[in-house]
Each structure stands twice: as structure tokens, then as C-alpha cells.
Amino acid sequence: MFEQTFKNIDDILHKDAGCSSELDYVEQTSWVLFLKYLDDLEKDKATAAELTGKTYTSIISPEYQWNTWAAPKNTEGKLDHHKALTGDDLKDFVDHKLFPYLRKFRTDAEHANTIEYKIGEIFTELKNRIQSGYNLREVINRIDELRFRTHAEKHEMSHLYEDKIKNMGNAGRNGGEYYTPRPLIKTIVKVVAPKIGDKIYDGAAGSAGFLCEAFDYLRNSKTLSSSETEILQKKTFYGKEKKSLAYIIGIMNMILHGVEAPNIVHTNTLAENLADIQEKDRYDVVLANPPFGGKERAEVQQNFPIKTGETASLFLQHFIKILKAGGKAGVIIKNTFLSNTDNASISLRKLLLENCNLHTVLDLPGGTFTGAGVKTVVLFFEKGAPTQKVWFYQLNLDRNLGKTNSLNEKDLAEFVALQKTFANSENSWAVNVxxxxxxxxxxxAKNPNKKIETALRQPHDIVDEIAALDVESATVLQKIRALL
Incomplete structure (x- = not known):
């Protein structure tokens, strides 16, 4: 049902003049979805309060609640068409009353890690792009069919939302920057192995894939006490994201995975001066995939000791600095980082090796990132002691990766198994610094163990060679007969 609903919504938005791409579809679906989720969340909290004899005060004022403007019901529980706004009335209400009301939450909230603040921030960054109030009515009606009340419903919804993000990446343009293949993220989380109580950080959060997977990993790691559940909800996951759309998608993605008020801040991470980072600002775990190929202005570069316009290199400096001593990281970066000969790259490799134990490098094949032709590696390191030895694993697959043939967890199973003991194999080796x-x-990443395979010749080449030998033999026989 959920999957068909999403398809129907995309069909509606495709017809609307204000929505021109998969990115617009995800953005516009997200804000309506968020308000429906919020309505279900409030119902759950009201029910829980009632069971304990308490009174629940709704976050949203009655006139702006879902069942007032979006989906008023009649006595039979069906949409009341006499009360439900549509057409220009609906669009005017959303643009000139609802959004301004929701934006005020940001300034009125007590602090940034509350659901009230997130409501305000999301609707400050967003605008309603659906130009037809009739299309908007159809979208609302479809989303009203969805339920977020049970864990199973939220779980299914989170998977479908992930699929939408993936499709957005496959659609091209700049959508790919929001999507890191989930099997790769799961593998990185598994190898880094965070524990409950760790503060986990992604300074280039995008769609918050790393934070969502780390949340699932920790939630399923053991039976959680109520205090551990509280720690996971409020004191574990932290992110920063520069772009408005990615920020909104990241917030929504975490909410659907079960984090009620995600600690993701809408800011440019690289605008922060490294010299200003203090011990209280540091994290136990960094999980990230900073943007490929970005270029930063000179004033941004001034925040870093190693000056470079390469976005990913600035992010790597930031991650090294913001890790606590003994902190662990898994960071995806272009494989050219390993060998670039410019001064900044050399200095950055030296910094990493001297300040951290770069214990593992996972070398990924081309096509790992759909729509991006770059080859990447994953750097696994711990801060505090210099690197003595680096263990490399080269992922060699017997197929080309692409949209219809993407990376899966099975592909990475050998890496996970061998990495535990840093074992040597045909695909893995160690290098002393x-x-x-x-x-x-x-x-x-030059694999000394890879077997050099002799390429098998094609049948037609063999036939051609036999024919050539036959001709050569016939010529020799002719010469012998002539001599006799």
C-alpha cells in the first residue's frame, strides 16, 4: 500500500507546473509527510498521557492541526468535503497561514534539540512548490491514508523513503550527492563498531544515511534499557548539513527511522575554524562521505592549517580535529587522495599518518556510486597514536556495478571477515609506514598478491592461427618436394 501511495504522489506531482524533477518530488512529499507524521506522533503522546492519568498539551494549535485543515473527517471517519480546503483556498492557506505559523517555532523553541525547533527550521528552509491547490489536495489525501503508529509501519515507511532518496540519486543532476549505497554504509558502521554512549557525528550528513544506519545498528545490538533508549534518542547522533534540501531529507529520514528530534544542524561545517574546536566539541565516532570534487573559496580555506580548495580534503582535516583521542572514524574519499602529488595532499597524508592510526583502507571498484564515475576508498582510523601499518583490501568483483547491478552486503562479506584479523589474501595486504x-x-593501493591471469584467446583467434600454421606447413612441404 505505502509503495503504491508514493507512486501515485509522484504521478500527481509530475503533472504540477511547480515540480520539475525527482528532487522536487522528494522535497514536496517530505513536508506533507512530516506533518502527517507529526499528527500521528501527537496522537500517540496524547494516548500515552491518558493511560498515565496525565494531560498532553499539543504542539500544534487546533486550527493548524492535520485533522482541521488537511483531513477533517465526518462522523463516518471519511474526508469531510464540506470542510476540507482545496484549490486556491488550500494553496492560500498553506502559503500564507500554515507555513508562516510553523516557521515561528524556530524562534519560540527552548533549544535546538527539540521537535519544536525542528518544525520551525524545516518550514523556514522549505516552500510549497505545488502550484495547483487541486494537486495539493490529491497529495494530502494520499498521504492521509498512511499510518505511522506502529514500529512495523515506520520501518516500512523508512525503507520506502530510502528508495525515494536512492531514485533521486539515480535521476542524475546533483541528486547523487544525497545517496551513499546502504550496503557500504552498513559495512562501515559494522567495522567501526560504535557502542551505546558514543557520540556519533557526520559533518556532511546529506540524507543522514550514516546516522540512520548507526541508529539501527545500536538499537539492534542488545535489549535496551529506558535510559539507553533515551541516550540513543537525544545524546548520540549529531550532524551538520549545508544544503537545504539535504537537511530536510536527513531530518525526515531520521524521524522515519525512529529518532524523534534529530540533532542535525543546517550549517556549513567548513565555515567553522579548526582552531575554535575545543574538547567539549569533540566526538567519539565520525562516519561520513564528504562531497566529491567540491571547490571551496579562499575565505573558507583560511579556517584550515592545510590550505586547499578540495572540499573533501578540508572535511578530512575537520574530522581528524573533531575526533576525541581514541575516537574512531570511517570516511569515504576519492582514491586519488592516496597518491596526489600536490603539497596539500602530501601534507594531509602526513597529518593523518602522524596523528591517527590509519589501520584499514578499503579500495572500492568504479561504479560503486551510481551516477558518479569516481573511484573511492574508505579510510578507517583511530585518533591518538601514529600509524605503524596500513592494511589494504581491494574489492574485486566479477561484474560491473551500475544502476541495475549495485553493490550488496554479500560483496563486502570477505572484507568484513578478513579485516577483523588484518589477514593477507589475494585481495588484501599490509604495508609498513x-x-x-x-x-x-x-x-x-598496489596489490602485491593479485594473480596475473593469462587471458584466454577467443575461438576465432585459435582457428585463424591453425589456418596460418596449415599454410606455413604446406609451404614447407612444397619446398621439401622441390628439393627431392
């Missing part, structure tokens, strides 16, 4: 060039700190 003292053996690498001490002027360039080149860490190129």
Missing part, C-alpha cells in the same frame, strides 16, 4: 616514501607519503 616506514617502508613508504617519507617525502610523498604515497599510499597507492
Amino acid at each position: 616506514k617502508d613508504i616514501d617519507q617525502t610523498t607519503f604515497d599510499l597507492s
Whole structure:
């Protein structure tokens, strides 16, 4: 049912003049979905309060609640068409009353990690792009069919929302930056192995895939006490995201996974001066996939000791600085980081090796990121002690990766198994840091164990060679007969 509802909504938005791409579909679906989720959340809280004899005060004023403007019901529990706004009336209400009301929550909220603040921030960043009030009515009616009351419903919804983010990435343009393949994220989380009580951070949160997977990993790691559940909800996951759409999608994604008021801040992480980061600002775990190929202005570069316009290199400096001593990280970066010869890259590799134990490098094949032709590696490191030895694993698959043939967890199973003991294999090897060039700190992933395979010849080549030998034999026989 949920899947068909999403398809129907996309069909409606496709017809609307204000929505022109998959990115618009996700954005506009998200804000309506969020308000329906909020309504169900309030109902659950009211029911829980009633069971304990308490009174629940609704976050949203009665005139702005879902069942007042979006889906007023008649005595039979069906949509009351006499009360439900539509057409220009609906669009005017949403644009000129509802959104301004919701935006005020940001300034009125007590602090940033409350659901009230998130409501205000989301609707400050968003605007209603659906131009037809009749299309908007259809979208609302479809979303009103959805329920977020049970864990199973939220679980199914979170998977469908992830699929929408994935489709947005596949659609091209800049959508791909929001989606990191989930099997890869799960593997990175598994290897880093955060524990309850860790503060986990992604400074390039995007759609919050790392934070969502880390939440699922910890939630399923053991039977949680009420205090541990509270810690996961409020004191574990932290993110920053620069782009408005990604910020909104990240918030919505975490909410659907079960985090009620995600600690994601809408800000440019790289605008923060590294010198200003203090011990209280640091995290136990960093999980991230900073943007590929971005270029930063000179004033942003001034915040970093190693000056470079390369966005990912600035993020890596930020992650090293913001980790606590003993903190762990799993960071995706372009594989050229391992071998670039510019001064900034050399300095950054030296910084990483001297300040952290870069214990593992996972070398990924091309096509891992759909729509992005770049090759990437995952750096796994711990802060505090210099690197003595780096263990490499090169993921060699017997197929090309693409939209219809994407990376899966089975592909990465051998890596996870071997990484536990840093075992040598045909696909893995270790390098002593003292053996690498001490002027360039080149860490190129050159597999010394890979078998050199002799390519098998094609049948037609063999036939051609036999024919050529036959001709050569006939010529030799002719010469022999001539001599006799």
C-alpha cells in the first residue's frame, strides 16, 4: 500500500507546473509527510498521557492541526468535503497561514534539540512548490491514508523513503550527492563498531544515511534499557548539513527511522575554524562521505592549517580535529587522495599518518556510486597514536556495478571477515609506514598478491592461427618436394 501511495504522489506531482524533477518530488512529499507524521506522533503522546492519568498539551494549535485543515473527517471517519480546503483556498492557506505559523517555532523553541525547533527550521528552509491547490489536495489525501503508529509501519515507511532518496540519486543532476549505497554504509558502521554512549557525528550528513544506519545498528545490538533508549534518542547522533534540501531529507529520514528530534544542524561545517574546536566539541565516532570534487573559496580555506580548495580534503582535516583521542572514524574519499602529488595532499597524508592510526583502507571498484564515475576508498582510523601499518583490501568483483547491478552486503562479506584479523589474501595486504616514501607519503593501493591471469584467446583467434600454421606447413612441404 505505502509503495503504491508514493507512486501515485509522484504521478500527481509530475503533472504540477511547480515540480520539475525527482528532487522536487522528494522535497514536496517530505513536508506533507512530516506533518502527517507529526499528527500521528501527537496522537500517540496524547494516548500515552491518558493511560498515565496525565494531560498532553499539543504542539500544534487546533486550527493548524492535520485533522482541521488537511483531513477533517465526518462522523463516518471519511474526508469531510464540506470542510476540507482545496484549490486556491488550500494553496492560500498553506502559503500564507500554515507555513508562516510553523516557521515561528524556530524562534519560540527552548533549544535546538527539540521537535519544536525542528518544525520551525524545516518550514523556514522549505516552500510549497505545488502550484495547483487541486494537486495539493490529491497529495494530502494520499498521504492521509498512511499510518505511522506502529514500529512495523515506520520501518516500512523508512525503507520506502530510502528508495525515494536512492531514485533521486539515480535521476542524475546533483541528486547523487544525497545517496551513499546502504550496503557500504552498513559495512562501515559494522567495522567501526560504535557502542551505546558514543557520540556519533557526520559533518556532511546529506540524507543522514550514516546516522540512520548507526541508529539501527545500536538499537539492534542488545535489549535496551529506558535510559539507553533515551541516550540513543537525544545524546548520540549529531550532524551538520549545508544544503537545504539535504537537511530536510536527513531530518525526515531520521524521524522515519525512529529518532524523534534529530540533532542535525543546517550549517556549513567548513565555515567553522579548526582552531575554535575545543574538547567539549569533540566526538567519539565520525562516519561520513564528504562531497566529491567540491571547490571551496579562499575565505573558507583560511579556517584550515592545510590550505586547499578540495572540499573533501578540508572535511578530512575537520574530522581528524573533531575526533576525541581514541575516537574512531570511517570516511569515504576519492582514491586519488592516496597518491596526489600536490603539497596539500602530501601534507594531509602526513597529518593523518602522524596523528591517527590509519589501520584499514578499503579500495572500492568504479561504479560503486551510481551516477558518479569516481573511484573511492574508505579510510578507517583511530585518533591518538601514529600509524605503524596500513592494511589494504581491494574489492574485486566479477561484474560491473551500475544502476541495475549495485553493490550488496554479500560483496563486502570477505572484507568484513578478513579485516577483523588484518589477514593477507589475494585481495588484501599490509604495508609498513616506514617502508613508504617519507617525502610523498604515497599510499597507492598496489596489490602485491593479485594473480596475473593469462587471458584466454577467443575461438576465432585459435582457428585463424591453425589456418596460418596449415599454410606455413604446406609451404614447407612444397619446398621439401622441390628439393627431392
